[in-house]
Amino acid sequence: MENGKVESKGELEDILESFSRLANGLIPAFHAIQNRYGYIPKERLPEIARAFNLSQADVYGVLTFYHDFRLEPVGRHVVSVCRAEACQANGSAAVIDHLRRKLGVDFGETTADEEVTLLPTYCFGNCACGPSVAVDGKLYGRMSAERVERILRGMGASA
Amino acid sequence: MRVYVPRDFSACALGADEVARAIEREARRRGITLELVRNGSRGLYWLEPLVEVESNGERVAYGPVSEEEVESLFDRNFLEGKEHPSRQGNPEEIPYLRRQKRLVFRRIGKNDPLALDEYRKQGGLAGLTRALTLSSQQIVEEVTKSGLRGRGGAGFPTGIKWKTTLQAVDDQKYIVCNADEGDSGTFSDRMVIEGDPFLLIEGMIIAGLAVGATEGYVYLRSEYPLARRIFEEALERARAGGILGKDILGSGKSFFLNLYVGAGAYVCGEETSLLESLEGKRGMIRPRPPLPAVHGLWQKPTVVNNVITLASVPVILAEGAEAYAQLGVGRSKGTLPVQLSGNLRRPGLVEVPFGITLEDLLFEYGGGTASGRPLKAIQIGGPLGPYLPASLFHVTLDYEELAKVRGIVGHGGIVAFDDTVNLGEMARYAMEFCAEESCGKCTPCRIGSTRGMELMDKILSGKKAPGSIQLLVDLCDVMINASLCGLGGMTPFPVLSGLRHFPEDFGYAKEEVEPLLQKV
Ligand SMILES: Cc1cc2nc3c(=O)[nH]c(=O)nc-3n(C[C@H](O)[C@H](O)[C@H](O)COP(=O)(O)O)c2cc1C
Numbered sequence: 045m046e047n048g049k050v051e052s053k054g055e056l057e058d059i060l061e062s063f064s065r066l067a068n069g070l071i072p073a074f075h076a077i078q079n080r081y082g083y084i085p086k087e088r089l090p091e092i093a094r095a096f097n098l099s100q101a102d103v104y105g106v107l108t109f110y111h112d113f114r115l116e117p118v119g120r121h122v123v124s125v126c127r128a129e130a131c132q133a134n135g136s137a138a139v140i141d142h143l144r145r146k147l148g149v150d151f152g153e154t155t156a157d158e159e160v161t162l163l164p165t166y167c168f169g170n171c172a173c174g175p176s177v178a179v180d181g182k183l184y185g186r187m188s189a190e191r192v193e194r195i196l197r198g199m200g201a202s203a
Numbered sequence: 204m205r206v207y208v209p210r211d212f213s214a215c216a217l218g219a220d221e222v223a224r225a226i227e228r229e230a231r232r233r234g235i236t237l238e239l240v241r242n243g244s245r246g247l248y249w250l251e252p253l254v255e256v257e258s259n260g261e262r263v264a265y266g267p268v269s270e271e272e273v274e275s276l277f278d279r280n281f282l283e284g285k286e287h288p289s290r291q292g293n294p295e296e297i298p299y300l301r302r303q304k305r306l307v308f309r310r311i312g313k314n315d316p317l318a319l320d321e322y323r324k325q326g327g328l329a330g331l332t333r334a335l336t337l338s339s340q341q342i343v344e345e346v347t348k349s350g351l352r353g354r355g356g357a358g359f360p361t362g363i364k365w366k367t368t369l370q371a372v373d374d375q376k377y378i379v380c381n382a383d384e385g386d387s388g389t390f391s392d393r394m395v396i397e398g399d400p401f402l403l404i405e406g407m408i409i410a411g412l413a414v415g416a417t418e419g420y421v422y423l424r425s426e427y428p429l430a431r432r433i434f435e436e437a438l439e440r441a442r443a444g445g446i447l448g449k450d451i452l453g454s455g456k457s458f459f460l461n462l463y464v465g466a467g468a469y470v471c472g473e474e475t476s477l478l479e480s481l482e483g484k485r486g487m488i489r490p491r492p493p494l495p496a497v498h499g500l501w502q503k504p505t506v507v508n509n510v511i512t513l514a515s516v517p518v519i520l521a522e523g524a525e526a527y528a529q530l531g532v533g534r535s536k537g538t539l540p541v542q543l544s545g546n547l548r549r550p551g552l553v554e555v556p557f558g559i560t561l562e563d564l565l566f567e568y569g570g571g572t573a574s575g576r577p578l579k580a581i582q583i584g585g586p587l588g589p590y591l592p593a594s595l596f597h598v599t600l601d602y603e604e605l606a607k608v609r610g611i612v613g614h615g616g617i618v619a620f621d622d623t624v625n626l627g628e629m630a631r632y633a634m635e636f637c638a639e640e641s642c643g644k645c646t647p648c649r650i651g652s653t654r655g656m657e658l659m660d661k662i663l664s665g666k667k668a669p670g671s672i673q674l675l676v677d678l679c680d681v682m683i684n685a686s687l688c689g690l691g692g693m694t695p696f697p698v699l700s701g702l703r704h705f706p707e708d709f710g711y712a713k714e715e716v717e718p719l720l721q722k723v
């Protein structure tokens with residue numbers, strides 16, 4: 045994720061240009077845009093709608109249906125933690141509690157210093173090796189409060 | 204000298220990449236030349252990262268190996284298979300693996316999944332080669348005779364589904380692979396895509412030949428980035444190798460395959476929601492009929508099958524329907540890759556013929572709880588599957604036998620819980636999950652799940668508000684009978700099974716809840 049990077053001219057246009065050729069290009073385009081900006085900039089929705097020949101309401105409707113897409117920027121780091129059953133069976137509650145307390149945020153929120161955004165995930169397919177936590181897309185298995193604390197410290201994000 | 208370190212999402216989550224780098228570094232430092240192969244995982248997850256060496260044609264496994272242990276492996280000469288505290292011997296002789304009957308997973312974990320020549324050498328493409336000599340009807344016939352049922356959850360006979368699409372007349376038909384694998388406690392689709400991607404490609408081409416479809420999509424969930432990278436590479440290689448494209452293995456027949464990545468919606472695993480999403484829209488459930496087999500992707504006849512269903516097809520074609528149908532029991536034919544997870548000593552992938560008992564899976568394979576506490580309950584068949592108590596562990600893995608105890612096979616996931624679990628809380632979670640993931644099309648699910656959550660909060664507060672259990676049961680009854688799809692329609696299963704088998708977790712005695720549970 046290249047959150048907050050200054051946009052070079054025409055980047056969004058290029059993404060829209062290549063994906064709007066596909067009959068089902070809107071979701072791949074959202075992925076590409078979010079990959080580039082870290083979120084889907086709201087003020088660009090009219091442009092996106094025009095490229096796909098859709099109404100703004102349609103585009104907004106698709107965008108908000110999917111958990112992956114965000115209309116707000118995220119923190120410098122994104123911590124996603126699995127909330128699903130298999131991880132619960134292995135004690136994910138303690139990991140989640142620890143993250144919430146340490147970061148002082150709830151799911152979907154970003155720390156005041158804009159360092160870390162905490163997100164819930166429903167299964168990484170790492171069920172045999174849970175509890176699972178992903179930091180900036182890198183997955184970690186067999187997490188505990190202590191191990192997650194070490195990772196937080198490693199990224200310089202813990203108080 | 205060959206050393207194998209899995210490139211598997213879970214193995215990497217446990218440090219496999221770091222271990223691989225450490226092995227290369229240490230070899231260089233010691234002036235040893237070795238070939239590092241990134242294989243798939245064998246699915247013995249409690250041993251991951253599982254490093255294997257090949258010396259004198261024999262494989263010796265070491266695991267779990269941490270980055271820090273790599274030096275000591277070299278010190279003790281693991282390259283010659285020597286003793287080490289983590290030495291596991293020949294991996295295929297580990298009882299967990301030896302006792303399995305691997306058909307779909309026969310190659311996984313042995314080699315570099317992206318080596319096409321290796322795929323051929325290990326029996327790959329034999330099914331496709333045979334299919335190319337058969338008519339569409341004959342292929343459908345073969346799959347029908349095998350007794351294969353959909354492994355995505357509903358267990359619908361694959362041959363019958365294919366026949367419907369074969370008979371639909373249209374200029375364009377599609378094969379869609381459902382790789383959304385949203386169920387907690389499941390990872391077999393991921394393992395196939397990461398560990399033997401050509402197998403899925405082969406299965407999809409055969410499906411295309413069977414129904415007359417020349418184009419396919421794999422709808423992969425976005426939570427699987429490694430699977431995505433591996434599959435993209437596999438597609439390139441299959442195209443370059445003349446397997447995909449205009450002239451499949453020189454036959455003159457064509458099949459084009461694309462990858463499409465979802466965006467984090469559980470409901471998009473339901474096939475009609477998946478098709479909407481694949482068309483680039485909100486994943487709203489479509490009412491049925493029409494069936495996707497007749498009006499599917501862009502209203503064209505479409506086969507939607509799970510990864511494991513499609514990956515079971517090549518072996519059926521290669522070895523014949525009879526050989527496959529001989530495995531299993533009753534109307535549950537062949538093998539199922541069971542995924543053991545949760546609180547177990549030996550979680551992992553267990554591919555076995557249907558008919559094995561849950562007890563065997565949980566204790567002989569799974570080794571009982573990891574915590575050492577009593578195994579209180581399992582959830583079987585994913586987040587929409589029921590919780591079953593130990594008194595039902597004698598039941599066999601079998602669509603019909605499980606149905607008798609209100610169980611489901613689902614996608615083959617079994618999650619084990621020790622006695623610290625509270626089934627009332629799990630019931631609340633099930634309602635919350637449904638509320639979170641509901642597509643919103645119908646009221647019982649959209650509103651019911653939120654009401655269900657509130658009700659569970661009330662019940663769990665311990666105040667025993669009169670009538671609240673009755674209300675919960677009634678709500679579940681409505682959700683089961685009036686929801687448009689399985690999300691709303693099956694969320695009551697984990698809730699009611701918890702209440703039925705563990706009423707004390709809801710603050711009630713068995714006698715209090717039993718009369719209320721009669722009708723559901
Ligand atoms: C809420 C819901 C989620 C589902 N998720 C999946 C899934 O992730 N993967 C899958 O293969 N099938 C899933 N299914 C089942 C599909 O609707 C469909 O039955 C299946 O893809 C058909 O393929 P099969 O016949 O090979 O099993 C889901 C069903 C429901 C109701």
Ligand code: SF4
Binds near residue numbers: 645689
């Ligand atoms: S049951 Fe839920 S997910 Fe299914 S159609 Fe109704 S609202 Fe949508």
